[in-house]
Amino acid sequence: MRAFRNAVIVIVAVLLVGVALAVYRAGGGEGSASILGKKSLRIGVKSDQPRLGLRMWDGSFEGFDVDVATYVAGRLGVARGDLTFIGLTSNEREQALRDGTVDMVFATYSITPERKEKVTFGGPYYVAHQDILVRAGDRSIENVSDLRGKRLCQAAGSNSWRRVTEERKVAAELVRASNYSECVTALKEDRMDAVSTDDLILAGFAASNGSGTTMVKAPFTNEKYGVGLRKGDMAGCQAVNRYLTEMYQNGTAKTLLTEWFGSVDFAVGTSVPEFEGCT
Known part of the structure; x- marks a missing residue:
């Protein structure tokens, strides 16, 4: 009988902890779904x-x-x-x-x-506005239409490439990369022809020392x-x-x-x- 009572006590304690945690999360503690009231x-x-x-x-x-x-x-x-x-x-x-x-x-x-x-x-x-980054001196790409047949970076998790191939129906050759820094490295090494994403992102890369890249400055999205x-x-x-x-x-x-x-x-x-x- 004592063993049964002890088991019941343990079960009730576990349930109370679960309820307390749920209330804590709903009410603005560190586990809250809202950012309001958090200390960190x-x-x-x-x-x-x-x-x-x-x-x-x-x-x-x-x-x-x-x-x-x-x-x-x-x-x-x-x-x-x-x-x-x-x-x-x-x-x-x-x-x-x-x-x-x-x-x-x-x-x-x-x-x-x-x-x-x-x-x-x-x-x-x-x-921001989507634009295009190319190697310095490349005059073959002046706007989004010029990406037809070009090797264009497809960064994982980004929608930018869709703006070109799906929304604008420009048949670029997509080259996968894990992120945009990898895209820019491949661009500089002539493993792709263009990187197209938000101009604020591209401006940061273009301004990096020795980037060897330049923005086309032909924005085509918001x-x-x-x-x-x-x-x-x-x-x-x-x-x-x-x-x-x-x-x-x-x-x-x-x-x-x-x-x-x-x-x-x-x-x-x-x-x-x-x-x-x-x-």
């Missing part, structure tokens, strides 16, 4: 994109996306020392949000209808960089949008864009982007 935040950024999200030799991250994330986190009440930046590739972003590896994503994360089915987006915090949040975090999304608006109105956005891209032969936009709305 894990933020997903790119690790291989110069001037946007780049991992440094000491393991720290720097770039425009990193600084925007730091600003928003600060307005949410989380200090710089309580932020953990985690490098993500394009095809890791949704899963990292779903499984709680990160709380937010600032990683040149273009808002698309397909992604909005899986992620709640704040912003956009910047509107790419709205969103702040990725776990699906359903409406309150967090609304707070993010307030702080992004503030960031543009008080001149912080212009300061950051000038700091990272002012020396690049590339015109950045400094007006407040039109927000998508939290869904």
Whole structure:
């Protein structure tokens, strides 16, 4: 009888722990699905994109996306020392949000209808435009139509190649790569002819010392960089949008864009982007 009572006590204790954990997660603790009220935040950024999200030799991250994330986190009440930046590739972003590896994503994360089915987006915090990167001196590609028959990078997890081959119906020869830094390396080594993605990304690569590449400067899409949040975090999304608006109105956005891209032969936009709305 005593053994039976002890077993019941153990079962009840396990159930109570499970209930307590569920309540904790629903109510704004460190396991909460919302970013609001957290004392620390894990933020997903790119690790291989110069001037946007780049991992440094000491393991720290720097770039425009990193600084925007730091600003928003600060307005949410989380200090710089309580932020953990985690490098993500394009095809890791949704899963990292779903499984709680990160709380937010600032990683040149273009808002698309397909992604909005899986992620709640704040912003956009910047509107980029898809362009083309080629080797310096290459005059054979002047616009998206010229990519027909050319070797074009297909970066894993990115939709940029679809804008060319599916939306514009340009029959480029796709060459797979794991990320855009690999694309640019292959471009410089003449293993592909062009890299096409957001101009802010391409500008960072083109401005790198000894890149040997140049932007065509023939934009053909709008790419709205969103702040990725776990699906359903409406309150967090609304707070993010307030702080992004503030960031543009008080001149912080212009300061950051000038700091990272002012020396690049590339015109950045400094007006407040039109927000998508939290869904």
